[in-house]
Amino acid sequence: MIRNNQTVSRLIELIAFIIAFIIISTCLMNALIVKGHSTEARMYDVYEGYAHNTDVLFIGSSHAGHLVGRNLWRDYGIAAYTIAGNSQPVDILYHSIVEFLKYETPKVIMVETALIPDDSMESPDTEYEGRIQNGAGFRYSSNYLQMVSEQIKNFNLPLKTEGIQLIYKWPLMHDRYKSLTKDDFVPDTPYFVSDTEPLYSVPEQEAQIVTSEERGPISDIGREYLDKIIDLCQKENVPLVLFHTPYPAPEITLAQQNTIADIAAENNVPFIDFNYLVDDIGFDVQTDQARDLNHLNLQGGEKITDYLGKYLLNNYGLKDHRQDPGYDTWNKDLQGWQTLQVKKSFEEAGSTADYAELLGNQYSNYVVIMTLSGDYFSESDGSIESVLGKVPVPQDFQAKGGTVILNHGNVLFYSADNATYAFSQKFGNAIVSVNRHIPNDEFISQQNAENNNDGIYIWNDNYIQNANGLNITIYDSDLDIVINSIGIDPCTGEE
Amino acid sequence: MFITYQLLFPLILLILLLEFIVPKKVRSIVLLALSFFLYYICGTAAFFILPAVGIISYVSTTAMNHTKTQTVKKIILVASIAIIVGLLLTFRYTSLKNMAPLGLSFFALEAISYIADCYLGKIEAEKNPLYVILYIAFFPTIISGPIERGGNLIPQFKRLDSIGRKELFDINRICDSAIIIIFGMFVKLVIADRLSSVSNHIFSEYYHYGTTVLIIGAVSFGMQLYCDFMAYSHIALGIAGLFDIRIMDNFKAPYLSVSITDFWRRWHISLSSWLRDYIYIPLGGNRKGKFRKYLNTFITFAISGVWHGSGISFIVWGALHGLFNMMENLLTDIGLMKKGKRNLPFGSRFLRAIVTFVLVDFAWIFFKADSTKTACSYIIQMFTVKDFWILSDMDKLFSLGLGVQEVMILIFGLIILGGMDYITYKHDLRVDSWLKIQGPLFRVVFTLAILLYTIVFGVYGETVDPASFYYMSF
Structure with a gap:
């Protein structure tokens, strides 16, 4: 009887242990999983629900990423989500669609085809294998296991070493404890639905987009996964569109894309090869292509997106959701995109006068934190005064120094x-805080004083740039983006 | 340990399940098949040596059993031991040394002890060859011990083939065994493999450094070796426990020993007791006067050095321990050193533990260094090159193989290990038996904490093979 009781109690203990282990290790896995860059849409954000209500899934290589496509929402109200990886291998592409479909039900899936014929898939190197894991921040699931088992088979990975590590996943990611960031616990900008780092360059030499009637072979793995993608979309009853962005591609690439066009036609899947539409769209390689003659620049991306917007509305009955509830992600994405443009303008401001002008135009949209530190008053060129003149700071601020925080133009702290x-203020999850440890005149009198008397802290990072002068930090509290942080030297006026 | 844990543990669970399903009479056969399978797939050279040693053990003991004449028995004993020792020496000192089968040093000693015990009548020769071969090839002990005795293991194999399923699947025993494995993995992956970064770094570039760093290197290696070997022994003990086979504890907080003699009662206990029973006592032990006692001690430790490796440095290491023991015996005999530890006040015990650790750690330098010459250079540099200021130079201090974050992780691990060692030393409790006293809630929390700590902070992954243990090279 006693023995039976002991057994039952130990069994309960074991069950409690297993449950606690599963819960805690799932949380740990969430923190340690490779998430990709927060500057682009990523699978991790899909898990977090940010892709909810997606109309169109764009998926493929960096060619798809550089479509950018904010005008799809801005001009057409189409909620598109882009999962694009640098040289994304076709097997990951397929399993990314499977993963996405587990969480969302897009009305159309647009698959970009540049990497589908990739010959390097036949004999990937170790770097490729590493990329497989880093590129696919999948949660542990049957889809992940399926992908891994296919990789082990396709690439003859030894089960005793690389294979088993892929299966368990943990050995490949537990080391991330060394490099965890805020993004691993509170995602940075999770509302971005596409890449936020477009290319702005243009070709340095003459280039021409040509077409071909030839047919070229595509890799067996490419063909296998293309068939799988077509089958999957048919099975899930989601219309599939294949597309290829325009660029001056070599003959073999054109021929391979023609083969993909044939496969698409055999399966009644639309295929849009933009190399054949450049004239209709008004695509000019010299102005719309990036310097690498491979990817679209921002202007080119918007032209292609504009075409796709009309195409999707006309052919798939998509609706304009701009006024609909439930599309907060896309509104925030557009807002974030505009904020990033502002950020870019601040970074490109050529002089203090330009900066002051920009600040004068933008301060009412953001939180602006200004600290006059150290020997700021021995100003020689009036640059600090010119900047402060553009913002509604208290009149005696320049005389007294210290810190002013403007929240959308209103004084939050002085x-x-x-x-x-x-002083500290919570904005969403972020704490913005300022402080001064010792009086400024005491600080000035200290020789070799370290630059730590004043602080402008956001997520524990100190944005004070100059121990002496005016420090300005501009923060978008709605989107949790630090737009700009500068220190203006009182003597030189240099930022 | 044979193969990566990610394959080993699921395989063991599978076999455990199989043991439950198959008729009880074939359980040992399944265990033997698993043992040979693991031994084969780990890629050992000269695979056939293992079964051959098992067969020699069985044939010789059976022959002795059927012989009435003592002289013939003795001839069989000497011949069979000579063959096994011959194999050991051949694979250690001839051109075949690169072809040595994994774990030969361990299973050869097991075979010798079995044959000798049968000859001495301590145990009866086993009639079923399966049990003898399984005793030699039992997978948890094959690579790095503990060096078991036939008298302990063989009856347990027989029992395994006779007990009911309910007894085989005693949840208390299985959970306790799992706790022992988890603790072993914690010590290995969190502490030992982290310390190896420091010791490997310092020993490979010792010529750059002076006193402080070289002391850090020696201490790191001493701790690494202990943690690595103790972890293996725990994992082996836990795995065997899953199959209801109890193997001996190989370590009992050796670095808290108050003398070298005490140390050898706590360090690699299975080897120490083997050397005592089959070398020291047959040489006469302490029965033939003090001089012979000192000499026998010295010879026994010198042989221990030879067993550990083929280089002179191992003999020097063994001789050093022999010397330390002789000195200790001498000091005890002339009354300058108290014999037992029970009457010692805390302060004395503490100081003696430090002195013992320093002596043991000093000897480890010969164990770790590539050669005797390197070890001597290391020691000369340790005593002659001043670099105490490095303790104030954090950048240099944390560039010796581990950064600040890694050192913090290590310190937490060492605190847990130190606490557990103290409990073992003070109360003679192993982690599982100690947790039994603490109650179920603490047991769950403690086990969960060290398991998760190991999973996150353990040294394993793409570039590391955590399945290899230091003592596997012997």
Whole structure:
């Protein structure tokens, strides 16, 4: 009887152990999983629900990523989500669609085809294998296991070493404890639905987009997964569109894309090869292609997106959701995109006068934190005064120094007569805080004083740039983006 | 341990399940098949040596059993031991040394002890060859011990083939065994493999460094070796326990020993007791006067050095321990050193533990260094080149193989290990028996904490093979 009780109690203990282990290890896996860059849409954000209500899934290589396509939402109200990886291998492409479909039900799937014929898939190197894992931040699931088992088979990975590590996943990612960032716990900009780093360059030499009637072979693995993608979309009853962005491709690439066009036709899948549509769209290689003569630049991306917007509305009955509830991600994405353009403008401001002008135009949209530190008053060229003149700071701020925080143009905090101070304000999940440890005149009198008397902290990073002068940090509290942070030297006026 | 854990543990669970399903009479056969399978797939050279040693053990003991004449028995004993020792020496000192089968040093000693015990009548020769071969080839002990005795294992194999399913699947025993394995993995992956970064770094570039760094290197290696070997022994013990086979504890907090004699009662216990029973006592032990006692001690440790490796440095290491033991015996005999530890006050025990650790750690330098010459250079540099200021130079201090974050992780691991060693030393409790006293809630929390700590902070992954253990090279 006692023995039976002991057994039952140990069994309960074991069950409790297993449950606790599963819960905690799932949380740990969430933190440690490779998430990709927060500057682009990623699978991790799909898991978090940010792709909810997606109309169109764009998926493929960096060619798809550089479509960017904000005008699809801005001009047509189409909610598109782009999962694009640098040289994304076709097997990952297929399993990414499977993974996406587990969480969302897009009305159309647009697959970009540049990498489908990739010959390197036949004999990938070790770098490729590494990329397989880093590129696919999949959660542990049957889809992940299926992908891994196919990789082991396709690439003859030894089960005793690489194979088993892929299967378990943990050995490949537990080391991330060394490099965890805020993004691993509170995702940075999870609302981005596409790449946020477009190309702005143009070709440096003359280039021409040509077409071909030839047919070229595509890799067996490419063909296998293309068939799988077609089957999957048919099975899931989601219309599939294949597309190939325009660029001055070599003859073999054109021929391979023609083969893909044939496969698409055999399966009644639309295939849009934009190399054949450049005249209709008004695509000019010299202005719409990036310097690498491979990817679209921002202008080219918007032209192609514009065409796709009309195409999708006309052929798939998509609706304009701009006024509909439930599309917060896309509104925020557009807002974020515009904020990034502002950020770019601040970074490109050529002079303090330009900066002051820009700040004067933008301060009412953001949180602006200004600290006059150290010997800021021995100003020689009036640059600090010119900047402060553009924002509604208290009149005596320049005389008294300290810190002013403007929240969308209104004074949220002013240190005024306080020689030392500390203040913090919570915006969403972020804490913005400012402080001064010792009175400024005492700080100035200290020789070799370290640059740590004043602080402008956002997510624990100190944005003070100059120990002496005016420090300005501009923060978008809605989107949690630090737009700009500069220090203006009182003597030189240099940022 | 044979293969990566990610394959080994599921395989063991599978076999455990199979043991439950198959008729009880074939359980040992399944275990033997698993043992040979693992031994084969780990890629050992000269695979056939293992079964051959098993067969020699069985044939010789059976022959002795059927012989009435003592002289013939003795001839069989000497011949069979000579063959096994011959194999050991051949694979250690001839051109065949690169072809040595994995774990030969361990299973050869097991075979010798079995044959000798049968000859001495301590145990009866086993009639079923399966049990004898399984005793030699039992997979948890094959690579790095513990060096088991036939008298302990063979009856347990027989019992395994007779007990009911309910007894085989005693959840308390299985959970306790799993805890022992988890603790072993924690010590190996979190502590030992982290320390190896420091010791490998310092020993490979010792010529750059002076006193402080070289002491750090020697201490790191001492701790690494202990953690690595103790972890293996725990994992082996836990795995055997899953199959209801109890093997001996190989370590009992050796670095808390108050003397070298005490140390050898706590370090690699299975080897120490083997050397005592089959070398020291047959040489006369302490029965033939003090001089012979000192000499026998010295010879026994010198042989221990030879067993560990083929280089002179191993003999020097063995001789050093022989010397330390002789000195200790001498000091005890003339009354300058108290014999037992029970009457020692804490302060004395503490100081003696430090002195013992320093002596043991000093000897480890010969164990780790590539050659005797390297070890001597290391020691000369350790005593002659000043670099104490490095303790104030954090950049240099944390560039010796581990950064600040890694050192913090290591310190937490060492605190847990130190606490567990203290409990073992003070109360003679192993991790599972100690947790039994603490109650189920603490047991769950503690086990979960060290398991998760190991999974996240363990040293394993793409570039590391955590399945290899230091003592596997012997």
